[in-house]
Amino acid sequence: EEVITDAPSLDALPTIPLFSDLPRDAFIELFERCPLRRFSAGERIIEQGSHGDAFYVICEGQARVFRMDAERRVELAVLEGGAFFGEMAILSGAPRTASVEAASEDTQLLEISAPVLASLSRSHPQVAAALKKFVRQRLLTNVMN
Numbered sequence: 001e002e003v004i005t006d007a008p009s010l011d012a013l014p015t016i017p018l019f020s021d022l023p024r025d026a027f028i029e030l031f032e033r034c035p036l037r038r039f040s041a042g043e044r045i046i047e048q049g050s051h052g053d054a055f056y057v058i059c060e061g062q063a064r065v066f067r068m069d070a071e072r073r074v075e076l077a078v079l080e081g082g083a084f085f086g087e088m089a090i091l092s093g094a095p096r097t098a099s100v101e102a103a104s105e106d107t108q109l110l111e112i113s114a115p116v117l118a119s120l121s122r123s124h125p126q127v128a129a130a131l132k133k134f135v136r137q138r139l140l141t142n143v144m145n
């Protein structure tokens, strides 16, 4: 894992549905405030059961989400560019509900800390509303898996 220091080209980013209602200046500010991290294929990003204090938006590559039930590995999702993960633990304060690993070489993630999300949600409540909608859908999927 490494931090990418040169600024990403915002125009090369995939569409990020979570931020579709965010004004462009707020979007740019978010990318200036948050580190962009690079992972290689198979590298673990989130460990099920651990404490979480950030969530991630996929700027490049894919990520695999899975859960261990006793010894059984349950595949929950493969997330593509523009998707996000790791929001549940920072919203609920509960441990990470699943593990996430990079599924492609050069997976690039914007890491958004809990305090940055909190201030973003205050200034742009539509982001918080969109986030909740995604969480509801994911929880429903997991209950049925």
Ligand code: CMP
Pocket: 046, 052, 065, 076, 077, 084, 085, 086, 087, 088, 089, 090, 095, 096, 097, 098, 099, 100, 138, 139, 141, 142
């Ligand atoms: P969190 O619990 O913080 O850490 C694991 C993450 O996996 C979780 O947040 C979600 O972002 C993600 N996740 C869990 N279940 C699903 C699902 N069904 N589809 C997509 N992502 C999921």
